[in-house]
Amino acid sequence: xxxxxxxxxxxxxxxxxxxxxxxxxxxxxxxxxxxxxxxxxxxxxxxxxxxxxxxxxxxxxxxxxxxxxxxxxxxxxxxxxxxxxxxxxxxxxxxxxxxxxxxxxxxxxxxxx
Numbered sequence: 001x002x003x004x005x006x007x008x009x010x011x012x013x014x015x016x017x018x019x020x021x022x023x024x025x026x027x028x029x030x031x032x033x034x035x036x037x038x039x040x041x042x043x044x045x046x047x048x049x050x051x052x053x054x055x056x057x058x059x060x061x062x063x064x065x066x067x068x069x070x071x072x073x074x075x076x077x078x079x080x081x082x083x084x085x086x087x088x089x090x091x092x093x094x095x096x097x098x099x100x101x102x103x104x105x106x107x108x109x110x111x112x113x
Contacts, residue, residue, distance in 0.1 A: 044102045049093070051104040056092040058111055060085055072112035088112075 012030065013022065015021035022035050059065050065073075076086030090112035098105040 048101075048103040049097060052093055052097040054107070055096070055104060056089050059092075060088060065109060069112055076113050090110070 012025070013032075014025070016022050017033055019034055021029070021085055023032050025031070058086065060070070070088075071086045072084075077084045077087040080106060088110065091113070095107045095110050096104060
């Protein structure tokens, strides 16, 4: 990706130009990219995964997963270059998403490994 030093002949540029190019900055570096319109098919499989993700995040945030378990997940993931939350969500989805029915099926909250 080229580094922009004077996008649009200015010191800084933000937002979208003509619904085609997006100008922004990331970690202090200016960049430009094509504008992307997300595709959202709302298929049964996608809705099932989103529901599973929603419940997993809710359980982590509302205290259903105890502070001690969160600490254990963080410790487990420390050497894996990911957060405890990410590791917990990986196991939560594996345990609670049924690919056959493409739906959320609550089996339980995974214990820290």
